[in-house]
Amino acid sequence: MRMRPYRPGDERALAEVCLRTADAGGDATGVLDDDGLWAEIFVLPYVARHPEFAFVVADDDDRVVGYLVATPDTRAFERWFREEWWPRFAARWPEPTGDRTRQDGILRYAYARGPGAEPYGDEFPAHLHIDLLPEAQGRGWGRRLIDALIEALREAGVSGLHLVATADNTGALAFYRRLGFAALPSPAGVQAFGRAV
Numbered sequence: 001m002r003m004r005p006y007r008p009g010d011e012r013a014l015a016e017v018c019l020r021t022a023d024a025g026g027d028a029t030g031v032l033d034d035d036g037l038w039a040e041i042f043v044l045p046y047v048a049r050h051p052e053f054a055f056v057v058a059d060d061d062d063r064v065v066g067y068l069v070a071t072p073d074t075r076a077f078e079r080w081f082r083e084e085w086w087p088r089f090a091a092r093w094p095e096p097t098g099d100r101t102r103q104d105g106i107l108r109y110a111y112a113r114g115p116g117a118e119p120y121g122d123e124f125p126a127h128l129h130i131d132l133l134p135e136a137q138g139r140g141w142g143r144r145l146i147d148a149l150i151e152a153l154r155e156a157g158v159s160g161l162h163l164v165a166t167a168d169n170t171g172a173l174a175f176y177r178r179l180g181f182a183a184l185p186s187p188a189g190v191q192a193f194g195r196a197v
Contacts, residue, residue: 001057001058001059001060001065001136001139001141002057002058003055003056003057003058003141003144003145003148004055004056004058005051005052005054005055005056006047006051006054006055006056006067006069008051010047010056010064010067011044011047013056013063013064014039014043014044014047014056014064014067014069015036015038015039015043015044016064017043017064017065017066017067017131017132017133018038018039018042018043018131019035019038019039020133021131021132021133022038022042022131024166024168024169025169025171025172031102032101032102032103032106033101033103034092034093034103037093037103037106037107038106040089041106041109041110042129043067043069043129043131045077045081045085046069046070046071046077046129047069048085049071049077049080049085050069050070050071050072050077052152053069053070053071053072053126053149053152053153054067054068054069054070055067055068055145055148055149057132057136057141057144057145059135065132065133065135065136066130066131066132066133066136066141066142066145067130067131067145068128068129068130068145068146068148068149069128069129069130070126070127070128070129070149070153070161071126071127072125072126072153072156072158073125073126073158074118074120074121074125074126074127074162075115075116075118075121075125076115077127078113078114078115078116078117078118078121079114079115081113081114082113082114082115086110086111086113089110093107093110095107095108095111096108118162118164120162120184120192120194121162123160123194124160124161124162124194124195125158125159125160126153126158126160126161126162126197127161127162127163127164128146128149128161128163129163130142130145130146130163142175143179146179149161150197153197154197158197159196159197160194160195160196160197161194161195161196161197162184162192162193162194162195163176163181163192163193164186164190164191164192164193165190165191165193166189166190166191167186167188167189167190167191173191176193177193179195180195181193181194181195182194182195
């Protein structure tokens with residue numbers, strides 16, 4: 001395996017990794033009515049907006065088995081997501097009126113995104129999403145991906161980084177603490193972390 005920068009053409013593989021890790025680190029295939037929703041919220045907008053802050057882990061056949069995507073400026077990214085990225089999906093995924101299903105909850109999250117929706121953006125302006133398939137876990141790739149991102153953020157003059165994980169993803173929560181991320185006050189069901197870069 002090796003780490004490399006994201007390349008155009010990786011999108012389908014990124015979407016697959018996202019789907020296979022979206023359920024608290026486990027396979028989310030069939031969890032929602034439309035499996036494509038995960039990637040359109042949690043990975044593809046990042047590579048569309050900030051490909052320079054996207055890295056992948058690929059196996060010996062160059063099959064993507066993990067990724068890290070990020071934005072250096074959460075407030076600007078969230079504005080772009082709300083005004084430019086998400087509107088194209090309104091016909092495919094209309095805004096739900098309630099939270100009857102898990103998909104409804106995720107859609108309500110997507111429709112609510114915008115500047116100021118993430119309270120950590122002032123102190124920790126960058127944020128990331130990282131996902132690794134089981135064959136890439138426990139081998140140091142997560143640490144290497146985050147180290148590569150931190151180096152890129154430092155070069156860009158970014159001062160802090162945050163992320164949010166589901167509270168039931170215990171492996172991820174322990175991993176972030178080991179990498180020097182500090183727990184931040186968080187709503188029920190999630191845990192936010194931040195660190196200086």
